[in-house]
Amino acid sequence: MKMTRRMMSRLGQWSSYAFAVEFDTKSDPIYFSLNAKKSKEVQQVFKNVDANERCYSLHVYSDDNFQRARFFGGLKNKLLKELPSECKVAEMSAFQPNVRDSVMRGYFLKDTTKSSVTERLLGELLRNDPVYVCSYLCGEDSGWTQHLWSHTEDGRVEASETYYVEPAEKPEHHPSTLNIINSDVFYSFDDAYKVLKQCRDIIPESKDVLDLVDQRLESKEETAFPVIVIEGLDATGKTTLTESLKEALGATLLRSPPQCLSPWRARFDAEPPVIRRAFYALGNYLTAGQISHEARRAPVIVDRYWHSTAAYAIATAVGGKVRNLPQAGSKVYVWPGDLLMPSLVLLLQLNPQERVRRLQVRGQDKTTEEEELEANSLFRQKVEETFQRIQGPACITVDASPSADQVLRQVLLLIRDKCHL
Numbered sequence: 001m002k003m004t005r006r007m008m009s010r011l012g013q014w015s016s017y018a019f020a021v022e023f024d025t026k027s028d029p030i031y032f033s034l035n036a037k038k039s040k041e042v043q044q045v046f047k048n049v050d051a052n053e054r055c056y057s058l059h060v061y062s063d064d065n066f067q068r069a070r071f072f073g074g075l076k077n078k079l080l081k082e083l084p085s086e087c088k089v090a091e092m093s094a095f096q097p098n099v100r101d102s103v104m105r106g107y108f109l110k111d112t113t114k115s116s117v118t119e120r121l122l123g124e125l126l127r128n129d130p131v132y133v134c135s136y137l138c139g140e141d142s143g144w145t146q147h148l149w150s151h152t153e154d155g156r157v158e159a160s161e162t163y164y165v166e167p168a169e170k171p172e173h174h175p176s177t178l179n180i181i182n183s184d185v186f187y188s189f190d191d192a193y194k195v196l197k198q199c200r201d202i203i204p205e206s207k208d209v210l211d212l213v214d215q216r217l218e219s220k221e222e223t224a225f226p227v228i229v230i231e232g233l234d235a236t237g238k239t240t241l242t243e244s245l246k247e248a249l250g251a252t253l254l255r256s257p258p259q260c261l262s263p264w265r266a267r268f269d270a271e272p273p274v275i276r277r278a279f280y281a282l283g284n285y286l287t288a289g290q291i292s293h294e295a296r297r298a299p300v301i302v303d304r305y306w307h308s309t310a311a312y313a314i315a316t317a318v319g320g321k322v323r324n325l326p327q328a329g330s331k332v333y334v335w336p337g338d339l340l341m342p343s344l345v346l347l348l349q350l351n352p353q354e355r356v357r358r359l360q361v362r363g364q365d366k367t368t369e370e371e372e373l374e375a376n377s378l379f380r381q382k383v384e385e386t387f388q389r390i391q392g393p394a395c396i397t398v399d400a401s402p403s404a405d406q407v408l409r410q411v412l413l414l415i416r417d418k419c420h421l
C-alpha cells in the first residue's frame with residue numbers, strides 16, 4: 001500500500017493529537033501529548049510501565065465509518081490470538097481534545113517478551129491495513145519518546161518521526177464521548193438507513209431489514225390516544241407491567257424492536273456498534289409507524305423505545321466511570337427530530353440486589369450485554385444515568401420494588417394524572 005496524500009496530510013497533524021491509554025477502567029486514563037522538542041523538565045508518563053518493557057500503539061484511521069468499525073471490531077481478537085500471551089493489550093485513543101469525531105481508536109501494547117513476533121505482526125498490519133503504528137522507548141533520564149512507523153516503497157518498515165511524550169491535562173470531554181453521534185446513536189431515520197444500505201454486500205440480511213423498513217407504516221406526530229413507553233433495565237418488571245396495563249386500559253401493546261425484526265436480531269447483535277445500533281434505531285421507526293396506526297383506536301403501551309436504544313449505546317461507548325458520560329444537556333441526549341414522541345415515558349427502577357434476584361428467578365437466557373450489566377455495576381449505573389438525562393418526552397422514575405399489583409396501581413395513577421385517561 002502506498003502512502004496516500006490523505007495519509008500524509010493526517011501524518012502532518014499527528015503531533016497535534018492527544019492520547020489516552022486506559023490501563024484500568026476504574027481510574028482515569030493516562031493522557032499524554034507529543035512535542036517535537038525535548039522539554040527541560042523530564043516528566044514520567046507511564047508510571048506503571050518498566051523502562052525495559054517494549055511498548056507499541058496502533059490506531060485505526062479509515063475515514064469510512066463502516067470500514068473502520070468492522071476492522072476495529074476484529075483487531076482485538078487478532079491481537080489476542082497472534083501476539084505472545086505475555087503481551088498486555090489496553091484500549092487507547094488518539095484524539096483532538098474536545099473536537100467532535102476526531103477519535104482514532106486503538107490499542108496500547110506492553111510487551112515483556114523479547115520475541116520478534118510483535119514487531120512482525122505490527123509491520124504486517126502497517127503494510128496492509130488502515131493503521132498507524134508507533135513504538136515507545138524510555139530514555140536513561142526516564143523520559144519516553146514515541147516513534148511513528150512508516151513503510152517504504154519496497155516494503156521495509158522504519159520509524160520515521162520521533163516525538164517526546166509529555167503528560168497532558170485531562171480534557172473537558174472524555175475521548176470516548178467525541179464520536180457518539182452517528183456512530184453509536186442516530187438522530188434521524190436517514191442516518192441509520194444509510195448504514196444498513198452500506199452493509200448490504202457484506203451483511204445480506206441488511207436487505208431484508210431495509211425491505212421491511214421501506215414498507216413501514218407512516219407515523220404522524222399527533223395521536224388521538226396517549227402513547228406510554230415503559231423503560232428500565234432487564235428484569236425491572238417491564239413485561240409484567242405492560243401486560244397488566246394493556247388489560248387495565250384496554251390498550252394496544254407494542255415493543256421496540258418489533259416482533260418482525262426478531263429473525264435478524266442475533267445477527268445484528270454480533271456486529272460492531274455502528275451497525276448494531278443502526279439496526280435498533282430503524283426498529284424504533286418501524287414501531288413508530290405501528291404506534292401511529294394503533295393510537296387512532298386506543299391508548300398504546302410500548303415496551304422499550306428510543307431511551308433504551310440511546311442509553312445502552314451511550315453506556316457501552318463511554319469508557320470508565322459515570323462521570324465520563326457527556327454532561328446533562330449535551331446534544332447526544334436529544335430525542336431525534338423525526339421520531340414520533342410518546343406522551344409519557346416511565347422508567348422502572350429497582351435496587352441491584354432485587355433485580356439480580358428477579359433475574360435468577362426468571363433464569364432464562366440473557367443477551368451478552370445484559371450479562372455484562374450484571375457483572376459490571378459501572379455499566380449499569382451509566383445506563384440508568386443516561387436514561388434520566390435523555391431530553392424530549394417527560395421521563396418519570398417509578399419505584400419498581402413493591403409488588404406487581406402495587407406498581408400497577410401507582411403507574412395507573414400517574415397515567416391518569418399525566419395523560420388524563
Ligand SMILES: Nc1ncnc2c1ncn2[C@@H]1O[C@H](COP(=O)(O)OP(=O)(O)O)[C@@H](O)[C@H]1O
Binds near residue numbers: 239402405
Ligand atoms: N413488582 C414485582 N415484584 C416481584 N417480582 C416481579 C415484579 N414484577 C415482575 N416480577 C418478576 O420479575 C421477573 C422479571 O420481570 P419482567 O416483567 O419479565 O421484566 P422485564 O420485562 O423488565 O425484563 C419475572 O420473573 C417477574 O415475574
Ligand SMILES: Nc1ccn([C@@H]2O[C@H](COP(=O)(O)OP(=O)(O)O)[C@@H](O)[C@H]2O)c(=O)n1
Binds near residue numbers: 280367
Ligand atoms: N428499543 C430498543 C430495545 C432494545 N435495545 C437493545 O436490546 C437490549 C435489551 O433488549 P432485551 O430484549 O434484553 O430487553 P428485555 O427483554 O429486557 O425487554 C439492550 O442491550 C439494547 O442494546 C435497543 O437498543 N433499543
